[in-house]
Amino acid sequence: MFHPTSTRTMKTTSLQQLLCFLQEELSLPAASIELAVRHHPDTPNLVPMILWQYGLVTLEQLDLIFDWLETA
Numbered sequence: 001m002f003h004p005t006s007t008r009t010m011k012t013t014s015l016q017q018l019l020c021f022l023q024e025e026l027s028l029p030a031a032s033i034e035l036a037v038r039h040h041p042d043t044p045n046l047v048p049m050i051l052w053q054y055g056l057v058t059l060e061q062l063d064l065i066f067d068w069l070e071t072a
Contacts, residue, residue: 010050014072015044022051032056 015037022028028051035052048065053056057065 015047017072018047018065018069019042021072022047022065025068026057026061028056063067 019033019037023030024031032051032054033047035054036046036047036056039050040046048057048062048069051065052062054058
């Protein structure tokens with residue numbers, strides 16, 4: 001049976017998965033991730049670009065993030 005899920009819950013789950021990837025796979029410091037999330041808390045899809053804009057990830061890491069997002 002289908003149970004509708006709020007968009008906010010889906011965003012939260014996706015954001016949590018992204019944050020785990022950033023910490024576990026890319027070994028980004030929690031402070032860097034917090035900065036990006038705090039910048040736009042309602043738009044988790046901007047987190048990778050914010051990390052890059054602030055020089056917290058390289059272009060290579062940004063590519064890895066986008067690859068991960070495509071398959072997540």
